[in-house]
Amino acid sequence: MCPKLIPISASDTCVCGTRRTLLVLVDFPDYPHLSSKAEVGQLFFGRVARYFYDVSYGKLSVTGNATEWITLPKLYGQYTGTDGTSGIAEIADDAFVAASRFINMTSFDDFMLVLSFYPSLTADMVRLVTPIATKTGSIGRFAVVEEDRDWTTYARGHGLMIGLSRYETQLSGLGFLDLAASGQGDMTIWSKLILGWINESQVVKLSSPFVRSIVTLDPNEAPGSDPLAIRLELGEGLGIYWIEDRQPIGYDRNTLQDYGAVITYLKSSNSSAKFIKVLQPDSLGSAVFLNPDLELSMIALNQTQGRIRILLGDAQDGRDAQEALYAILRASDAVQIADSASRIEGLGIAQQLLSDAHTQFALAQFKQADALAISAETMANSATIPQDYYQASQLLGTAGELRNETLGVTSSQASQLVVQANAALQRAKDAFAAKNFGIAEQNAQSAIDLFNSAQRIDLTEKILWWIGNLALIIPVAILAFALRYQLKGNWR
Numbered sequence: 001m002c003p004k005l006i007p008i009s010a011s012d013t014c015v016c017g018t019r020r021t022l023l024v025l026v027d028f029p030d031y032p033h034l035s036s037k038a039e040v041g042q043l044f045f046g047r048v049a050r051y052f053y054d055v056s057y058g059k060l061s062v063t064g065n066a067t068e069w070i071t072l073p074k075l076y077g078q079y080t081g082t083d084g085t086s087g088i089a090e091i092a093d094d095a096f097v098a099a100s101r102f103i104n105m106t107s108f109d110d111f112m113l114v115l116s117f118y119p120s121l122t123a124d125m126v127r128l129v130t131p132i133a134t135k136t137g138s139i140g141r142f143a144v145v146e147e148d149r150d151w152t153t154y155a156r157g158h159g160l161m162i163g164l165s166r167y168e169t170q171l172s173g174l175g176f177l178d179l180a181a182s183g184q185g186d187m188t189i190w191s192k193l194i195l196g197w198i199n200e201s202q203v204v205k206l207s208s209p210f211v212r213s214i215v216t217l218d219p220n221e222a223p224g225s226d227p228l229a230i231r232l233e234l235g236e237g238l239g240i241y242w243i244e245d246r247q248p249i250g251y252d253r254n255t256l257q258d259y260g261a262v263i264t265y266l267k268s269s270n271s272s273a274k275f276i277k278v279l280q281p282d283s284l285g286s287a288v289f290l291n292p293d294l295e296l297s298m299i300a301l302n303q304t305q306g307r308i309r310i311l312l313g314d315a316q317d318g319r320d321a322q323e324a325l326y327a328i329l330r331a332s333d334a335v336q337i338a339d340s341a342s343r344i345e346g347l348g349i350a351q352q353l354l355s356d357a358h359t360q361f362a363l364a365q366f367k368q369a370d371a372l373a374i375s376a377e378t379m380a381n382s383a384t385i386p387q388d389y390y391q392a393s394q395l396l397g398t399a400g401e402l403r404n405e406t407l408g409v410t411s412s413q414a415s416q417l418v419v420q421a422n423a424a425l426q427r428a429k430d431a432f433a434a435k436n437f438g439i440a441e442q443n444a445q446s447a448i449d450l451f452n453s454a455q456r457i458d459l460t461e462k463i464l465w466w467i468g469n470l471a472l473i474i475p476v477a478i479l480a481f482a483l484r485y486q487l488k489g490n491w492r
Contacts, residue, residue, distance in 0.1 A: 014059065014196030015162045021064035022108040025147070026095045027116035028076040033069050035147050040114060041066040047151040048158060055179075055187050055251065056197045057223065062158070064108060069116075070098050076117055088144060091115070093132050096142075100134030110161050111142040112154070118146035122182070123157025125165035152184045159187070163195050173272030174264065176256060177246070185255030186221050188264070189229040189244045190273070202228045208235040210296065212313045214364060217243070217261065219306040221250035226307060234294060239267045241276070243298065247306040261300050261308045263289055281308065282358075284325045290318035297321070302362040311364045320366035327373035328357050334380035343383040344435050350379035388437040395444035396432060399425050402451035406458075414458035421450030 023044055027033040049062035072079075072094050079087040092113055096105070105111075123145040131140035143157035156179055164171060164180045171190065176183040180191050192198045204215050204227045218226040232241040242264045246252055252259075261279035279300035280286040289298040297318025299311040311317065331354050338347050353376035360369035403425060406418050428443035 016056070016059040016196065018061045018063055019109045019162065020107065021062055021110040021112060021158065022099075022103065022105070023064065023066035023112050023114050024095050024099045025067050025069045025114045026091070027069055027071055028074070029071060030075045030077070031117035032071075033116040033147060037066050037068055040147060043151055044112070044154050044158075048155045051151075051155050051251065052158065055192070056195070059197050060162075060195075064110075065103075066114075067099050067103060070095060072098075088126055089128060092126065092128075092139075092142060092144075096132050096139050097134050100136045103136065105134055105137035105139060110158070111139055112157055112161065113142050113144040114147050115144065116147055118144060120144075120146070123149070123153050123160065125157070125160035125168070127165070150184075152179060155179055159191065164191055167191075167194055169271070170266060170273050173274055175275065177262060177264070177275065183255065185252040186246070186250060188262075189220060189242065190264075192220075192228075198223075198228055204230045205233070206230065206312065207233040208238075208294075210312055210314075212311070212317070214301065214309055214311050216307055216309045217245040219245045219247040219249065221247060221252055222306065224307075230310065230312070232296075232312070234296075237268050238294070239265060241265055241298075242273075243279075243310060245306065245308050246278075249306065258286075260286070260303075261298075261310055263298060279308070279310070282325075282328075284322070284329050287325055288318050288321050290315060290322075299364070301364060302358075309362065313364070317364070317366070320370070321361070324357070324361055324366040324369040324373065327370045327377070328354070328361065331357065331373040331376035331380065334377045338380045338383045339435070342385050342389055342435060345384040345386045346379055347383040350376045350383060353379060386437055388441050392428070392432055392437040392440040392444060395441055395448060396425075396428055399428065399444050399447040399451065402448060402455075406451050406454050409454055409458040411458050411461040414454040414461070417450050417454035417457065421447045421454065424450060 021044070023040060025033065025037060025040060044066070045062070045064065052060050052062050072091065074094075079091050095113060096111070099105075123143055125141065125143050127141045128139075131138040141161065143161040145153055145157045159180045160168065167190070168180070171178055171180045174181040174183070174188055174190070176185070178188040178191055179185065180187065189198065189203070193203070202223065206213065210232070215230055216226045217230070218224045218228055220228055228244060230243040232243075234240065243261050246256055246259055246262050248254065248256070248259050258278040258280070260281075263276040263279065265274045265276050267274075277289050278286065279289060279298060281300040281303045287300045291297070292315045295315045297311075297313050297315055299313065299318060299321045301309040301311055303309075311321075331350070335347065335350055335354060338344070338350070353372050357369045357372035357376060360366075360372060399421075403422065406414070406421070409415055409418055424443045424447035428440045428447060431437070431440035431443060
C-alpha cells in the first residue's frame with residue numbers, strides 16, 4: 001500500500017552507484033520481435049542509462065546485459081486469462097526460467113521484461129506475491145515494456161523498478177512534469193527525493209503559520225548552492241505545496257508547456273498530486289499565486305540565469321504584488337508608446353522610475369513599486385518631442401535630396417566627397433533612429449556641406465574642361481576658315 005504522503009526529507013537509502021540491469025527479450029510464436037538485441041541494448045544501455053546518470057547528478061550508473069530473443073512456448077492469447085487480463089506472471093515465469101539456463105540472475109540488481117507484444121501503452125512495474133524460482137536465483141519484481149516503445153517508456157519502467165513504484169499513485173498526477181508519470185523530460189524533486197539523489201539541505205521546509213520569507217531556488221536541472229525546492233506544510237489535514245524551478249535546459253528543453261517556479265499540491269490522503277501553476281516573474285497573470293482561504297501567497301520576484309526568487313507571504317502580499325505588476329505593465333506600455341512616437345523629452349526620467357519600480361518589486365516592496373510605476377506612467381505620458389527632432393528631420397530630407405542630385409558627378413575629387421557625404425548621412429540616419437537627434441542634426445548638416453562641395457567642384461571642373469576645349473576649338477576653326485578662303489580664291 002502506498003504511503004499517504006511523499007517523504008518530507010531525502011530517502012535514507014540512495015539509489016546510487018552502479019546498478020546492473022538484465023533485459024530479458026521475449027517474443028511469442030504469433031508476435032515475432034521487430035528489433036534486434038543490439039538495437040534494444042543500445043536504446044537502454046545508451047540513451048536510458050545516460051538519462052539516469054544525468055538526472056541523478058552523476059549518482060547513478062546503469063549497466064548490464066540483454067539476452068538473445070527467447071520465443072515462448074505458447075501463443076500470446078494462451079497466456080491471457082478468461083477475463084481478458086494478461087497473464088504477465090505466467091509469461092514472466094516462462095521467460096525468466098528460460099533465461100536462467102544461460103544467465104546468472106544473481107549477477108543483476110534489476111530486471112526488465114521486454115515483450116514483442118504488450119497491450120499497455122506504457123511500462124509497468126510488477127511485484128509478485130510468490131517470487132519466480134529459477135536455476136540461478138529468484139525474482140520477485142520486474143518492469144515490463146513492449147519492445148516498440150520510445151526510450152522514455154523504457155526509462156519510466158526503470159524508474160518504477162528502482163524505487164518509484166511505491167509512489168506511483170501520487171506521481172501519476174504530475175503528468176508531463178515527471179518521467180515517472182507521463183513526461184518526457186527531467187524528474188521532479190519528488191522523484192529525486194524518493195531515490196535519494198538530493199539531500200535535506202536542498203529542500204526548504206516551512207510549516208503553518210508561515211513567516212514572510214524570500215527563497216532563491218536553483219533550477220532542478222542545474223543545482224548550485226541554493227535550494228532546489230520549497231515544501232509548505234499547510235496544517236493538519238490541509239496537505240502540502242511543493243515549489244521547484246524548472247527551466248528549458250537539459251532534458252526539460254522543449255518538453256514542458258511552461259517554465260518557471262512550478263507549484264504542485266498533495267492532499268493529506270493517499271491520492272495523486274495536482275499541478276497548480278507555473279510562476280513567471282514580470283507577468284501580471286503568472287507572477288502571483290494567491291490562496292485567500294489559507295491567507296497565503298507565492299510571488300515570483302525576479303529571475304537571474306534560471307534562478308528564481310520566491311516570496312512566501314500572506315494574502316495581502318499577493319494583492320499588493322498584483323497591483324504593482326498592473327502599474328508596472330501600464331508604465332511599460334506608456335514608455336513604449338512615447339518612445340515609438342519619439343516623445344523622448346523627459347522619457348529618461350520615466351524609464352529610470354520604471355527601472356526603480358522593478359527593483360523595488362524584486363525586493364518585495366510592492367507599495368513602493370506601485371508608486372514608482374504610477375509616476376513612471378505619468379512622466380511617459382507627458383514626455384514631448386524635442387526641438388532638435390524637427391531640425392534633424394528637415395536636414396535629413398535636404399541631405400537626401402542632395403544625395404540624389406550628386407549621383408551623376410564625374411570628377412574624382414567630387415566623387416570622393418560624395419562618398420564622405422553618404423557616410424555622414426548614414427550616421428545621421430542611425431543617430432535619428434536611436435533618438436540621438438542632436439547628433440543626427442550635426443551629421444546631416446555635415447552631409448549637406450559635403451554634397452554641396454561635391455556639386456561645386458564637379459561644376460568647376462566641367463567649366464574648366466569646357467574652357468580648355470574651347471581654347472583648342474577656336475584656332476582650329478580659324479585655320480579651317482582661312483584654308484577654305486584660300487581654296488576658294490584659287491578656284492576662281
